Amino acid sequence: MSLVPGAGGxxxxxxxxxxxxxxxxxxxxxxxxxxxxxxxAQVGDDVLGHDPTVARLEEAAAARLGKEAGLFVPxxxxxxxxxxxxxxxxxxxxxxxxxxxxxYYEAGGVSRIAGLLPRLFRGQRGIPTxxxxxxxxxxxxxxxxxxGLLCLENTHNRGGGSxxxxxxxxxxxxxxxxxxxxxxxxGARIFNAAVALGVDARVLxxxxxxxxxxxxxGLSAPVGSVLVGSRTFIAKARRVRQMxxxxxxxxxVLAAAGLVALETMVDRLAEDHRVAKALAHALHAIxxxxxxxxxxxxNIVLFSLPEGYDAGDFVQRLKAHGVLAVPFGxxxxxxxxxxxxxxxxxxxxxxxxxxxx
Ligand code: TLP
Numbered sequence: 299m300s301l302v303p304g305a306g307g308x309x310x311x312x313x314x315x316x317x318x319x320x321x322x323x324x325x326x327x328x329x330x331x332x333x334x335x336x337x338x339a340q341v342g343d344d345v346l347g348h349d350p351t352v353a354r355l356e357e358a359a360a361a362r363l364g365k366e367a368g369l370f371v372p373x374x375x376x377x378x379x380x381x382x383x384x385x386x387x388x389x390x391x392x393x394x395x396x397x398x399x400x401x402y403y404e405a406g407g408v409s410r411i412a413g414l415l416p417r418l419f420r421g422q423r424g425i426p427t428x429x430x431x432x433x434x435x436x437x438x439x440x441x442x443x444x445x446g447l448l449c450l451e452n453t454h455n456r457g458g459g460s461x462x463x464x465x466x467x468x469x470x471x472x473x474x475x476x477x478x479x480x481x482x483x484x485g486a487r488i489f490n491a492a493v494a495l496g497v498d499a500r501v502l503x504x505x506x507x508x509x510x511x512x513x514x515x516g517l518s519a520p521v522g523s524v525l526v527g528s529r530t531f532i533a534k535a536r537r538v539r540q541m542x543x544x545x546x547x548x549x550x551v552l553a554a555a556g557l558v559a560l561e562t563m564v565d566r567l568a569e570d571h572r573v574a575k576a577l578a579h580a581l582h583a584i585x586x587x588x589x590x591x592x593x594x595x596x597n598i599v600l601f602s603l604p605e606g607y608d609a610g611d612f613v614q615r616l617k618a619h620g621v622l623a624v625p626f627g628x629x630x631x632x633x634x635x636x637x638x639x640x641x642x643x644x645x646x647x648x649x650x651x652x653x654x655x
Contacts, residue, residue, distance in 0.1 A: 424457025
């Protein structure tokens, strides 16, 4: 079976092949073990601080990333926003990669809600060099907004699931420290990065002050992310979550699935990476498709279409062949692999792409 039929809200009609949903790893559905844990979860009012399952998840998440404390949040977007609001004051600059999720995909919350001025750098496939960061600094002077925070993203979504290696991370963070800046990591897919590098996720979290990671992507939990950092940081962040309306009452039902995700779903991400690599090679063999399989390091596969094609139309045509994807640029398409797509799906996807050219 190439995928779980109906997974990701894409039911197949009788007699048709199941839909292969490569839109995102967010389409993953909770496992049986998660559903059981959710049904049996001990709960309480978490806003009043009484949900034992949320407390367990927050502790487990912090320990897993080597930080003192954690905060369960409804989404990665809110986790990042809380980090921005907790680290900075309005009017400061935040140093962001130009295609980072925070800048590109979070509806401008960085400015509208956090009141920050993004100062952008361009990484290579989203990954900066220390020089890229160094170049942002300006002399102290009353004309310049003071910098307040550096944000990094690992893996980098629009960079094509690119991974920031440990040495580079240290070198980049060292520059931020030189300018006295805290560092927040959008680690929505930090476990993909850790698995790809063969290191513990703590190693990737250690140099930075805060990390947001998603339970609801490759780890397959239905909802939620966790923000981790020092005890003081998380105490402040908890107030900010409340201000944004992100306090959830009997959230243990969701946290229970998150615990199963952390305990059982991390190591299998390597399989998603293998499927992505196989997809990349299959696409590379198709005339007119632009992709370098070497650059596919985790579970995101970006490829370009021949001149004259429109990614939006192409994705519509793919859909008619039972393959779901998202346009990622005028001629760029994104596939994301996850646990509902096995390597058996690769030939069908390749045949669908060929048929749509
Ligand atoms: N990314 C989603 C879309 O928003 C693009 C996806 O399908 O990849 N940081 C990164 C690096 C992300 O990729 C995402 C989600 C988030 C933050 C936000 O997480 P959620 O969706 O939980 O708000």
